[in-house]
Amino acid sequence: MKHSTTQQTRRGRGPARRIGRTLAFVLPVVLVLSGTLAVTRVNWSGNPSNSVLTAADAATASGASSRAVRRAPQDVLRDTLLTELQERDPGVALTHLQQAVHDRPSLTSHCVSIARALGRAAVRVYGPTRAQAYSRPVCDTSFASGVAAAHR
Template sequence: MNQAAVRRIGRTLALVLPVVLVLSGTLAVAQVPWAMAPSESQVLASAADEGLNESTTSRSPAYIKLQDGLVEELRAQDPGVALTSLQRAVDRKPSLAAHCQDLAEVLGREAVLKYGSVERAQEFSRPVCDTSFASGVAESR
């Protein structure tokens, strides 16, 4: 190959590569499921509307409503779905972080009740609210 051919290839790549990267990034973003399922959004919206914040006691109606919604989701589907909903709730309303560990522990205990085995429940463990889910599973021993 001569130098002119190498330059032509380099220029072509310099023009085409950014276009390909932008298009692939756009397509990747378009594939992400941005909207939550209706049940998740209803639970999260109701907890947020009722003013669950750091100064609220851990047994407020909003806390209980969120906890009940997460436990119901765990029972209907699996702990992974409920933990994802909990993480989304904390991401959407950072003041929930004060209650995240308690809620994750509750989900851990409920997972053991659902599966009847600590080992099976532990399979769903992930680092939502540190290791609180795993702590809840371990408390059930």
């Protein structure tokens, strides 16, 4: 009886080996390119001004884009409500914030920051005691926390 001690393997032909070779080639290339891009974003001059020219800045500088830059809806809403707070009172601004979040659910994630900004602005305009009187449970009482943060 003859016993065979050697087994033949498919060395070098399996899918894992092909994937390993591909990663061994591609991964260093990706790392070098991402490192190069990261280094180009660093301000090496020491000048605190923003010296990095982005693609949007380049398009504007070359005159390719003549349209005004569009602002995010939450920024427009925040500015509108802050103006309303100064012209009328914080109660009206909070009511309009609640209506805007109800009408546009995409603004829900920004409701807390807008309400806090309104609270801080109300303290500047009305003082801490009067501003706190306008507090209501809009966006988990974030208006009240903005009043408290501005009062410290």
